[in-house]
Amino acid sequence: MSEGSVTTRPPPPAPVASAAGWKPSPVLFRLVVLFLALVALFAVLLGHRLFNGAAIRSMAFQLPELGIFALAMMVPLLSGGLDLSIIATANLSALAAAYVFTHFGLGGSGASMVLWHIAALAAAFGVAGLVGLLNGTVIAYLGVSPILATLGTMTMVKGIAVGLTHGGVIAGFPPFMVFIGNGLVFGVPVVLIVFAVIAIPMGVLLTRTSFGQRVTMLGSNLQAVRYSGIDTRRVLVRVYLISALLSALAGLLMMARFNSANAAYGESYLLITILAAVLGGIDPAGGFGKVSGLVMSLIVLQLVSTAANLLNISQFLSLALWGAVLLGVAGVGRVWAWARHFLPKR
Amino acid sequence: MPDFTKRLLHSHEGKLLLVVVVLFVFLSLATRSFFSLQNMIDLLTSYSFSGMLAAGLLVVLISGGIDISFTASASVAQYVAMTVANHFNVGWVEVILIVAAVGIACGLINAVLIGTLGLSSIIVTIATLNVFFGLLMFVTHGNEIFQLPDWFTNGASWVVYTDKQGNPYIFNLQMIGLIGAFVVTALLLTRTNIGRQIYALGSNKDAAQRVGIKVFRLNLLVYGYMGFVAGMASLIQAQDAQSVSPNALVGRELDVLAAVVLGGASLMGGVGTVFGTILGVMLLAFLQNGLLLLGVQSYWSECFTGAVILIAVSALALERQRQRAGIRRVMA
Structure with a gap:
């Protein structure tokens, strides 16, 4: 809360209130209602087949990968941009780590093993850092539109x-x-713990720090931010750097889960991350959005896909359902706004 | 005439033309088979699908929108048409009508959702991509259609010229589709009132609305046209591939976008020409074909393509920055 309220929204409540007197945003409220409705629906359809330890644990295993990719997409989206290179970056980073592991790091023991793990991680994040810097430089200093710049780096x-x-x-x-x-640690998947360890600080970074304020301000009005004396280009470079580093982390998680790395893993995630972010209330034009909304939308999407799986529906129908959920939520919002026009005011 | 050359050289298309010509000459000298009629025919045939889609996407980009869903529309259109062709006694006319109808329907769905939901076109079309593709895969279980009617697989081609060794050079359906798409798009954009309206809408939506352009109706036309082109392209792709696979096309949408953008179309709308788009498609086609003929391992072709896209969009952005600086100097 170091910065004053710069957005047009009402000032956020004090951090301590986040447990007690916390008032959800309309987006979050809508998603929670949707979530509860889906839980009720699936409880009738599936009952214990969905709400048991194994099914919930499988959801907890699947959510973090898409979750971290969605975070990697969210930061550029907030700044009014987009990063199409997240999946490609993740795979190249994972391959870099995989190369270190398979060429040097398997035979050693004890201390040397720890060193090789560190070297592998350094290789992964180093590669991602280079891609992020390239994206950021081309977008911030050359003024290339983010879609095109990251389309180029994605392909390259x-x-x-x-x-x-x-x-x-x-x-x-x-x-x-x-x-x-x-x-598992105490019955909780390690990947979920990793996701929590990343998502919570990201939430704090984006809403409670001056950097986060600058990123969202960039998404609202870049010219105004520049005229107020902020080096917008440096902020933009950092945005794409963070996006690339998060991608590398997601890539490492994918690598760990499959016990392998490849140039083309997870490509279907790319456009899904944009869907998840927009469903979570992140304005694709930039400026607005919270990690809490994103996490809620991920939970909804995961619930739909796991339930579809248990109902023996093809995974592709759940892909269609994901698209439909986004369009449906937007549609309900429009109808609601339209209906309120005619309702008597209180 | 000198005025025309001067203007061409200063335009994006002119510079792109220069690059394409240099690449063409280099590849003709450096490889034995690049500059041959057969290679050109092969290139035209294999890039007909992306080329046609690029023409359709150009119209959408000029109108200030974007469409990601056209590969899914194309997959649905060709699957429906070929299923009908296999089960009923139909011919070319019916099949063409079916792909056109399915493609236009998908496009109209996009336009209606964009017009009513208050979401940007990229988000809506990403969602509809997943809906169209997901439903197609669900209904078809991902099964390919290997057996197509004979009249369709035989297609239609005309031997134009036979050389001394007796090799025939043919003019085929793919070329007709490709040339047709570019000609129709060029006529639509430069010779019709609607074309002017599309440029106006993309340049300044509010102004366009104030002068009486019906934005929603124009969007129906723009996305409907994109769907129509996607349907046609899917038909000639199926004819070329001699089979239909529901997941063969999805995933190529960003390649098509890259070609159109290389051709100088702006994502902000209002800018872009058919000539530029043709050059954009040619650049990527020559590059990929040339690398292969130069003996570069095909694994590296994507890397080069990406580098070229990155360099081209950077050059384009720098050019626009300089133009803007020039305007500012004049205004001051």
Whole structure:
């Protein structure tokens, strides 16, 4: 709360109130209602088949990957941009880590093992950092539209990954990575813990720090921010840097879960992350949106897809349902706004 | 005439033309088979699908919108048409009518949703991409259609010229589709009132509305046209591939977007020409074909394509920045 309220919305409540007197935004409210309706519907249709430990745990395993990718998409969206290169970056980073592991890091023991893990992570985040800097520089300093710049880097980065691996798979990692991808701590999937450890600080970063304020302000009015004396270009470079680093993390999680890395994993996630973010109330034109809304929308999408899976419906129908949910939520919002026009005012 | 050349050289299309010509000459000298009639025919045939879609997408981009869903519309259109063709006694006319109808229907759905939901066109069409594609995969279980009617697989082609060794050079349906799409799009954009309205809408939506342009109706036409072109393109793609696979086309939408943008169309709307789009498609086609003929491993082709896209959009942005600076200097 260091910055004053710069958005046009009512000032956010004090952080301490987030547990007690917390008032949800309309988007969040709508999503919670949707979530409860879906829970009721699936309770009737599926009952214990959906609401048992195993099914919930499988949801908890699947959500974090899309979740971190969606966070990586959310930050540029808030700034009024877009990052199409997240999946390509994730795969190239995972391949970099995989290369380190498979070429150097399998035989060692004890301290050398720890060192190789650090080296692999450094390789992954180093590669992602370069891609992020490239994106940020081209967008901020050359003024290329984010869609086009990241379309170019997406193609190029994937091309590098395909070129180096010839489209092949690198597989076989140390037990620790397998544990990260598939292990449980007190019954909670490690990937979910990783997601929480990332999502909560991201929420704080984006809404409670001056950096976060600058990012959302950029999305509202870039010219105004520049005239108020903020180096918008540096902020933009950081936005794409964060996006790339989050992508690398998601890539590492994918690698850990599959115990392999490839140039083309997870490509269907790309456009889905935009859907998830917009459903979570992030304005695709920039400026508005919260991590809490995004997380809620991820939960809704995951619930739909797991339920569809349990109902023996093809995964593709749940893809269609995801699209329909977004259009439906927007439609209900419009109808509601239109209806309120005619309702008597209180 | 000198005035015309001068203007061409200063336009984006002129510079792009220069790049394409240089690439063409280089590849003709550096490889044995690039500059041959057969290679040109192969290129025209294999890039007919992306080329046609690029023509349709150009119209959408000029209107200030964007469409991501056209690959899904195309997949639905060709699947429906070929299923009907396999089960009923129909011919070319019926099949063409079916792909046109399905494509236009998908386009109109997009236009209506964009006009009523208050969401941007990119979000709506990402959603409809998933809806169209998801439903198609659900209904078809992802099954491919391998057996197509003979009259369709035989297609229609005309031997134009036979060389001394007896190799025939043919003019085929793919070329007709490609040329047709570019000609119709060029006529629509430059020779009709509607074309002027599309440019006006993309340049300044509010102003267009104030001078009496019906935005919703114009959007129906723009996205309907995109759907129509997608339907036609899907038909000639199925004819070329000799089979229909529901998931063969989805995923290529961003490649088409890249070609149109290389051709100088702006995502902000109001800017773009058919000539530029043709050059954009040619640049990518020559590049990919040339790398292969130069003996570069095909694994690296995507990397080069990405680098070219990145360099081209950066050059374009710098050019616009300089123009804007020039305007500011004049205004001051």
